[in-house]
Amino acid sequence: MGDRILSIASNTFRETIRNKILYAILAFALLIIGLSWFLADLSVGELTRIIADVGLACIHIFGVIMAVFIGITLVSNEIERKTIYLILSRPVPRWEFIVGKAAGLCITLALVTLVMAMTLFVTHAGYGGVWETGILLASAGIYMELVLLTCLASLFSSFTTPVLSAIFTLSMFLIGHVSGDLLVFGARASSAAMRVASGVLYYVLPNLENFNWKNEVVYGEVRSAAVLLFPAGYLLCYCSAVLFLACLIFSRKDFR
Amino acid sequence: MLSDLHFAVERNEIVGFLGPNGAGKTTTIKILNGLAFPDSGNVCLFGEEGGMRAAARRRIGFMPEQPYFYEYLTGEEFLGLCGHLNGLSRGEIASRSRAMLGRVGLDAAGNTAVRKYSKGMMQRLGLAQALLHDPELVILDEPMSGLDPVGRMEVRNLIRELKGSGKTIFFSTHIVSDVEALCDRVIMLHRGQKVAEGTVNDLVGEEGVRFVEVTFSPVPPRGWLEAAGIPAGNGEIQGGTFLLRAGNVDEANRWIGKFREAGSQVFSFVPVKKQLEDIFLEQVSEKGGRAAIGGRGEQEEAGDGREEKRGR
Numbered sequence: 211m212g213d214r215i216l217s218i219a220s221n222t223f224r225e226t227i228r229n230k231i232l233y234a235i236l237a238f239a240l241l242i243i244g245l246s247w248f249l250a251d252l253s254v255g256e257l258t259r260i261i262a263d264v265g266l267a268c269i270h271i272f273g274v275i276m277a278v279f280i281g282i283t284l285v286s287n288e289i290e291r292k293t294i295y296l297i298l299s300r301p302v303p304r305w306e307f308i309v310g311k312a313a314g315l316c317i318t319l320a321l322v323t324l325v326m327a328m329t330l331f332v333t334h335a336g337y338g339g340v341w342e343t344g345i346l347l348a349s350a351g352i353y354m355e356l357v358l359l360t361c362l363a364s365l366f367s368s369f370t371t372p373v374l375s376a377i378f379t380l381s382m383f384l385i386g387h388v389s390g391d392l393l394v395f396g397a398r399a400s401s402a403a404m405r406v407a408s409g410v411l412y413y414v415l416p417n418l419e420n421f422n423w424k425n426e427v428v429y430g431e432v433r434s435a436a437v438l439l440f441p442a443g444y445l446l447c448y449c450s451a452v453l454f455l456a457c458l459i460f461s462r463k464d465f466r
Numbered sequence: 467m468l469s470d471l472h473f474a475v476e477r478n479e480i481v482g483f484l485g486p487n488g489a490g491k492t493t494t495i496k497i498l499n500g501l502a503f504p505d506s507g508n509v510c511l512f513g514e515e516g517g518m519r520a521a522a523r524r525r526i527g528f529m530p531e532q533p534y535f536y537e538y539l540t541g542e543e544f545l546g547l548c549g550h551l552n553g554l555s556r557g558e559i560a561s562r563s564r565a566m567l568g569r570v571g572l573d574a575a576g577n578t579a580v581r582k583y584s585k586g587m588m589q590r591l592g593l594a595q596a597l598l599h600d601p602e603l604v605i606l607d608e609p610m611s612g613l614d615p616v617g618r619m620e621v622r623n624l625i626r627e628l629k630g631s632g633k634t635i636f637f638s639t640h641i642v643s644d645v646e647a648l649c650d651r652v653i654m655l656h657r658g659q660k661v662a663e664g665t666v667n668d669l670v671g672e673e674g675v676r677f678v679e680v681t682f683s684p685v686p687p688r689g690w691l692e693a694a695g696i697p698a699g700n701g702e703i704q705g706g707t708f709l710l711r712a713g714n715v716d717e718a719n720r721w722i723g724k725f726r727e728a729g730s731q732v733f734s735f736v737p738v739k740k741q742l743e744d745i746f747l748e749q750v751s752e753k754g755g756r757a758a759i760g761g762r763g764e765q766e767e768a769g770d771g772r773e774e775k776r777g778r
Contacts, residue, residue, distance in 0.1 A: 217550040221536065228538050291534045296595060299499040299528040300551045301520035465501040466493055 214302055215310040222314020226280055227321070236322055239272035243330050247337055258338035259428050262345060265330035266424045270352050273323055274383055277315070277356040281363025282375035284311045285460070294465065305457035312364045312453060316357050323353045344427035350438060351421040354445045358416055359383060361449045365456040368463065386418030420444050468493060468504070468658040475603075475636050480629050482645035483638040484746060485655035491638035492531055494655070495607050498636075499528050511603075524552065527601035531608040531638075533592035537581035541572055541591050544580060545598055552599040566594040571620065585612045593624065604628060606637035610644055622648055642743040652742070654749055661749040669745050675737045676744070678718040681707040682730040690728050696721075707733050 226232065246264040250257040285308070288294040297307060327349035335341050362382050366375035389412055396408020420441045468490045475481045485491050496502040498509055500523065508515055511522040535544050542563055549559035567576045570590040575583065583591065589612055596604060609625070610618045625635055625648055639645060645652050646666055654662040654669075662669055685708045686694075691701070700711045708730070712718035715737065722732055 213553070214551055217547055221539075221547055224538060225536065292530060292532075293534055293536060295496075295499075295501055295528075295530040296533065296535070296548070297551065298501055299523065299526070299530075300548065301524040301553065302551050303520060462503070464503050465496060 215306050215313065218297070218302075218307060218310025219313035219317060222284065222311050223317045226315055226318040229280060232276055232280065232318070232322065235272050235276055236325065239268050239326050240329050242268045243326065243333055246330075247333055250337060258334060258340070258342075261334050261337055262330070262342065263424075263428045265333065266345065266348050266352070266427065269323065269326045269330065269349055270355075270424070272326070273319065273352055273356045274359060276322060277319055277359045278363055278376055278379045278383070280318070281312075281315055281360045282367050282372045282379060284315060284364060285367045286372045286375075289465065298465075304461045304463075308364055308368065308457050308460050309453060312360055312456075315360050319356045319360065320353060323349055323356065342427070344431075347435065347437065348424045348427040351423055351441060354438075354441055355386075355418050355421040358386075358418070358421075358445055358449055358452075361452040361456070362416070365452050365459070368456045368460040382416060383418065386416040387422075389415045389417045390419055416448060417444075468497075471507075471655075471658070471660055473653050473660060473663060475634060477634055478629060478632055479650045480625060480635045480648050481637075482649035482652045483636065483655060484640065484642065484645050484652055485638070486640055486750065488657075489640075489655040490658040491640075491655055492607055493658075495528075495530075495605055495638055498605060499523070499526070524599070525602045527596035527599065527604045529592040529596040529604075529606045529609060532585075532611060533588060533595075535580045535583075535588065535591060538579065540577050540579055541567060541583070541594075542576040544591065545595060548595045548598050554599060562598055562600070563594075566598050569597070569624070570594045586614060586617050589613055589617070589621075593621065597628075601633070603634045603636065606635070608639055609637050610639065610641060618644075642741070642746060646742050654746055656750050662745065666742055670740050670742060675714060676740050677738050678712045678715055679734070679736040679738060680710045680712060680718050680722060681733040682710065682725045683707045683733040684730060686725060686728040686730045694724060694728075 243265045246261045246268075249264060250260040285294075288297070288311075294307075298304060327346055330349070331342070331345050334345055359379060359382070363375060363379045366378045370378070392408045392412045392415070396405050396412070399405050399408065423437060471490075471494065483491050483494070493502060497504050498511075512525060514522065536547075539547065545563040545566065546559050549563065554562065564573070564576070567573045570593050572587060572590050572594065575587060580588070580591065589609070593606075593609065596606065606625075609621055613621060622644070625637070628635055649666065651665055652663065652669060653660060681704070683706060685691075685703055685706065691708070696710065702709050708725075710718075710721055710725075712721055718735070725732075
């Protein structure tokens with residue numbers, strides 16, 4: 211089982227790492243991170259904050275673009291090119307295929323996030339003279355969010371078209387950053403049904419703010435690695451549920 | 467749409483699955499491989515129900531129609547991936563990959579990226595990946611599609627070799643000559659239904675004689691020929707012989723008697739039998755359909771129908 215998932219993940223990594231769009235986005239992200247140096251020169255106040263702020267936002271936005279637009283084609287490309295027939299006609303359970311594909315993209319995203327984070331880390335240190343480890347912690351949070359979005363993209367691409375998958379995944383990304391408000395506003399609702407509905411939605415929809423501690427890094431409140439524990443647990447549970455659903459849907463997919 | 471489709475494939479047989487484009491061949495094969503699901507019915511592989519299970523798929527080698535591969539991999543890397551997915555060890559993968567590439571004539575292209583392969587080379591790689599794990603049952607969807615005459619001959623020889631080594635081969639095609647040249651049995655499919663099944667001889671049959679050509683020598687006198695009442699167009703003088711076309715063997719025997727009385731002896735006697743293609747066209751036209759035999763490159767129409775099928 212493990213060998214097969216590893217083989218599919220490794221093949222997906224090879225496929226995604228050759229994606230020219232990935233390199234275009236990465237190059238653009240690195241350019242902006244580099245340019246934040248000059249942006250800081252033009253600003254007043256805490257100059258290194260500008261670099262950390264712009265850089266982390268850049269890693270976040272471009273990471274999301276990569277996760278969504280590569281994630282939605284993970285399965286659909288295999289179906290379109292018919293390469294999936296050569297995989298699923300072998301003794302490979304369909305859930306292993308989904309998990310392997312998602313894992314392969316997660317490895318690619320880990321590499322890309324690491325490159326962007328290290329570039330920002332060095333740029334920040336070069337400008338401010340301080341090695342700000344919070345940047346790496348914040349980047350780890352961003353990476354966790356990307357993993358969750360990859361799983362969501364895999365889920366949507368298991369039953370719908372790439373365009374709809376992109377719309378659904380981006381919607382989840384936007385909702386995921388405001389889902390905490392559901393609980394706050396739901397609690398103020400006069401109707402009990404609304405309060406229950408908002409509570410259910412809060413727990414069903416992803417809460418991507420769990421992975422966001424960029425502001426703390428920007429304002430120098432460097433956290434220890436312990437901050438990763440709860441988000442990691444949340445990520446594990448949420449991704450397991452999403453992938454379970456994706457595998458369930460994919461297991462009944464008919465390739466006529 | 468597949469409907470009421472039953473068939474069995476015996477061990478060490480070559481079975482041809484013959485049908486025009488859109489007959490449902492590819493859909494049937496996808497169901498056999500667990501890529502599509504029947505609305506009703508079941509697939510029984512190696513004597514066990516639930517043929518889509520991983521254990522059964524380990525014993526099957528499958529080549530889809532016009533196979534596509536990961537273009538960024540080399541032929542050898544792709545076979546490596548297939549080997550891993552089939553649970554082969556690294557040593558087995560290395561040795562079997564080389565052997566398979568050699569067997570399909572791609573030994574010099576093993577380290578070339580698949581995107582540089584020609585259509586024929588892709589087809590060969592498709593065969594190599596299907597045979598890599600030494601399967602008992604080999605299912606090939608249009609294996610000769612896109613190959614030149616030499617390539618087609620090589621694939622035919624390979625299929626014969628596979629049978630010789632004890633494998634069972636089930637392949638779909640819409641090219642009748644491939645079936646006639648290779649198959650122990652034929653299953654004809656049209657519009658999702660089985661229209662005929664049997665050996666080529668069974669299907670053509672003893673009564674499958676279209677007409678009998680008899681040549682006589684010497685040529686009887688012209689006056690005798692005119693008086694004999696040979697139907698127009700059924701006889702002609704060819705050099706020093708007279709060629710007569712009789713509708714069947716009995717009619718031919720009657721004419722032979724008459725010609726002998728006129729002093730002419732039988733020079734040759736050739737019953738012209740029906741070809742499998744004639745049988746196939748008859749079956750298809752009886753069902754009120756149009757057959758596209760011998761064409762290539764067309765995609766199978768994926769029916770959305772129901773299916774019942776038994777394989778072994």
